[in-house]
Amino acid sequence: MMIEANELTFAYGGRPPSVAALTFSVAEGEIFGFLGPSGAGKSTTQKILIRLLRGYRGDLRVMGRPVKSWGPDYFERVGVCFELPGNYRKLTAIENLRFFASFFRTPTLAPEEVLEWVGLRADADKRVEQFSKGMQTRLNLARSLINRPTLLFLDEPTSGLDPGNARIVRDLIRRERDRGTTVFLTTHDMHVADELCDTVGFLVNGRLARVGAPSALRLEHSSRLVEIRSGVAGALRSDRFSLEGLAANPLFQKLIAEKRIESIHSLEPSLEDVFMRVTGERLA
Amino acid sequence: MSAFAQLVGNDMRTLYRSGYVWVSLAVFGLMLLVALQASRLDFAGYEAFIAAIILFDVVLSPLMLVGLMVLLERGEGAFAVLCVSPVSTPAYMAARVVTVSLIALAQTLVLVLAVYDGALSPLALTAGLAGAASLSALFGFVVIAYFDDLYAYLLPMIGAILALGAPGYGVLLGIAPQWLVWHPTAGALALIETAFDLDASHGLAGAGASLAAWILAAGGLAYLAVRRMQARIGDAS
Numbered sequence: 001m002m003i004e005a006n007e008l009t010f011a012y013g014g015r016p017p018s019v020a021a022l023t024f025s026v027a028e029g030e031i032f033g034f035l036g037p038s039g040a041g042k043s044t045t046q047k048i049l050i051r052l053l054r055g056y057r058g059d060l061r062v063m064g065r066p067v068k069s070w071g072p073d074y075f076e077r078v079g080v081c082f083e084l085p086g087n088y089r090k091l092t093a094i095e096n097l098r099f100f101a102s103f104f105r106t107p108t109l110a111p112e113e114v115l116e117w118v119g120l121r122a123d124a125d126k127r128v129e130q131f132s133k134g135m136q137t138r139l140n141l142a143r144s145l146i147n148r149p150t151l152l153f154l155d156e157p158t159s160g161l162d163p164g165n166a167r168i169v170r171d172l173i174r175r176e177r178d179r180g181t182t183v184f185l186t187t188h189d190m191h192v193a194d195e196l197c198d199t200v201g202f203l204v205n206g207r208l209a210r211v212g213a214p215s216a217l218r219l220e221h222s223s224r225l226v227e228i229r230s231g232v233a234g235a236l237r238s239d240r241f242s243l244e245g246l247a248a249n250p251l252f253q254k255l256i257a258e259k260r261i262e263s264i265h266s267l268e269p270s271l272e273d274v275f276m277r278v279t280g281e282r283l284a
Numbered sequence: 285m286s287a288f289a290q291l292v293g294n295d296m297r298t299l300y301r302s303g304y305v306w307v308s309l310a311v312f313g314l315m316l317l318v319a320l321q322a323s324r325l326d327f328a329g330y331e332a333f334i335a336a337i338i339l340f341d342v343v344l345s346p347l348m349l350v351g352l353m354v355l356l357e358r359g360e361g362a363f364a365v366l367c368v369s370p371v372s373t374p375a376y377m378a379a380r381v382v383t384v385s386l387i388a389l390a391q392t393l394v395l396v397l398a399v400y401d402g403a404l405s406p407l408a409l410t411a412g413l414a415g416a417a418s419l420s421a422l423f424g425f426v427v428i429a430y431f432d433d434l435y436a437y438l439l440p441m442i443g444a445i446l447a448l449g450a451p452g453y454g455v456l457l458g459i460a461p462q463w464l465v466w467h468p469t470a471g472a473l474a475l476i477e478t479a480f481d482l483d484a485s486h487g488l489a490g491a492g493a494s495l496a497a498w499i500l501a502a503g504g505l506a507y508l509a510v511r512r513m514q515a516r517i518g519d520a521s
Contacts, residue, residue: 043518050368052514072372080368082518086361088294090301102290143365155518188444 001025002151002182003032003049009060010044021058026199031183032260033193033214035271036203037281042186043155045203049184050080050153053182060153076106079149083156085136088145089129091122093139096128101146112140119168120263133160141169146177152176154185159190170196190272200271204279218268221277225267228252230260240267291379292354295353297445304352305387308345312391315341316398323399331480333364336452339473342392342413343402343448344422350424351441353380354513364517373510377425378510384424385417392417399480405479408488412475415495419468420448429509468502473493 003026020039026032033040045060047053048060051067063077067146087096097111106253106262115121118138125152128136137160144152157173158166173196177183187193193200194214202209210217229236241252243266255261269277319337322330357363366376392413396404410479427444431437451464451473464470471494479489 047515047518052517054515072370075368075370078368081365082361084361084364084518086365088298088357088362089360090298099290099294100365100369103287105370120303174361 001061002028002030003065003184004061005058006060008045008048008056008060009058010048010053010056018208019203021205022177022208023204024201024208026182027194028186029177029180030198031177031185031196033197033200033204034184034186035188035190035193035200035275037188040203041206042203044206045179046153046184046186050078076104076147077150079144079147079152080153081140081144081152081157083126083159085133085140087128087136087139090127092125092127093142094124096139097143097146100143104147106147108146109148111142111146114145115139117172118142119147119165134162134165137161138165138169141172145172149181151184154183156187156189157185158189160224190270190275194271202275202279204281209279210211214271217274217278218271219281222266222268223272227265227267228255229262229264230255230258231262232260236262274280288375288379291371291376293403294381295380295383298356299349299383299387300353302356304349306358307352308349308387308391308512311344311348311388312341312395315344317393319395319399332455332477334396335473335480336449336456336478338396338413338476339391339416339452339469340445340449341395342388342416343469344445345388345391346381346417346421346447347427347445348441349384350380350421351428351431351437352434353384354425354428355431355437358432363513367517369515373507373514377422377506377510380425381418382422383420385414388417388420390411395450400480402480407479408475409479411492412472412479412495415475415499416448416469416472418499419472419495419502420445422499422506423448423468425501425506426429426509429512468498471498 005022005024008022009017009020022045034045036042044053045136048056049062049067051070054068062070062074088099091099093115094111097114099107101111112121112124115124117142118143120138121130123135128139131139137157140155144154152171158169161169171194173183173185185197187191197214199211200214200217201211212220225240226243226246228239228241230239239255240253241249246252313339319334322333322337354363357366389410398410407475422446427440428437431440451461451467451470454464455461471491472492474487475495478491
């Protein structure tokens with residue numbers, strides 16, 4: 001396992017725990033999505049995992065070692081991409097990457113190559129202060145990949161990106177996973193989670209309500225219905241059928257036989273629907 | 285190049301490109317002007333006056349620059365990225381202390397050469413200046429940990445600089461030196477005064493020990509302050 005958390009609990013000062021008794025594991029090479037509304041404890045969990053917060057209770061192991069026992073060498077193998085930009089604005093994109101790459105003892109990627117991946121090669125010599133928010137977000141991701149991390153933490157990686165660049169980023173994340181990188185993704189965007197994650201964990205009020213594969217969670221909460229739209233006398237009509245005994249349903253057979261079907265959709269709930277059913281909370 | 289050298293180089297580059305180095309030079313210019321005017325006057329205790337000016341000058345820019353740079357890095361998110369890089373917290377702090385102390389040291393040595401032509405001990409002077417500058421830089425981390433924007437930081441910054449320079453101008457205000465012997469920069473001032481008064485080498489060891497102890501204590505406080513800032517990364521300010 002890449003990450004193993006057992007009864008992980010953390011409280012700020014004397015306040016109630018921000019995360020309580022979290023138990024989950026993340027396998028090597030998977031994309032694990034930590035989903036929840038603002039204030040659910042996603043950031044706190046990630047901050048513990050990237051060693052910004054200490055003083056937690058419970059057992060937390062990353063790459064087989066307790067997180068507490070790692071030193072700065074942890075980040076030789078870990079990449080972190082925060083939601084907000086993290087670059088020196090007075091430096092150019094390439095200067096930023098060269099600077100951050102200089103800290104690694106292990107070989108790093110060529111900054112030009114990583115900038116190419118995120119579509120910023122042509123902007124390498126521009127100061128970051130001239131970048132749009134979307135460009136800074138992509139530069140963030142490029143910086144987090146510079147050391148070819150074994151474990152990559154991403155916080156809302158497509159936030160503020162236009163659809164084209166969001167696709168570039170999603171493709172890049174999938175490519176990293178295919179290369180063997182484990183990705184720990186925190187988001188409240190269920191579409192991103194549904195599309196990218198192999199496993200998701202629903203976090204609400206500091207507690208993990210459910211962990212599972214998105215497809216399995218959707219199936220589990222599926223009403224097992226299929227909706228058929230068909231054209232009748234120039235108008236569209238919609239019928240819903242139970243998947244049980246669908247083939248023997250006379251109306252379904254009639255629609256098939258008359259070839260009037262315009263579309264067929266199974267009525268699986270979205271991941272957001274499942275989240276609301278499981279947790280009773282909306283994602284905000 | 286080592287990570288430490290990269291950090292020092294980047295700090296120098298950031299100071300130049302952000303314009304903060306010009307702020308520091310402008311303040312230094314004013315101090316130099318005051319010292320030059322004073323050097324034309326003939327009054328008793330001139331050396332003590334110069335020592336006070338020097339102490340105040342050398343503690344001024346490190347605290348100011350550390351605060352400004354940390355604020356800039358926190359605002360741009362670069363601080364967060366440094367915290368999740370292989371750079372250790374002590375290395376990050378040490379590089380910053382060295383950078384701003386070197387600038388303060390260079391400025392103050394120029395000031396000394398401009399206003400004093402008597403005999404002096406370069407070793408005692410450099411030790412006193414470097415110690416005072418390092419202390420000021422370390423207290424810069426401590427102070428800035430409590431503020432999130434420049435306007436909120438300005439007044440406490442001025443207060444901290446005045447407090448750090450107290451042994452220097454305190455003497456000028458008639459405060460008996462023994463009342464401030466406990467002060468973090470009292471050891472540094474003793475070393476600086478000794479540099480101008482070559483016969484007064486007694487007490488050097490005590491001054492050096494006091495300075496070293498305060499640097500260690502300030503280093504510990506600064507480390508805790510940086511850890512506090514790290515724990516607040518990503519929190520709504």
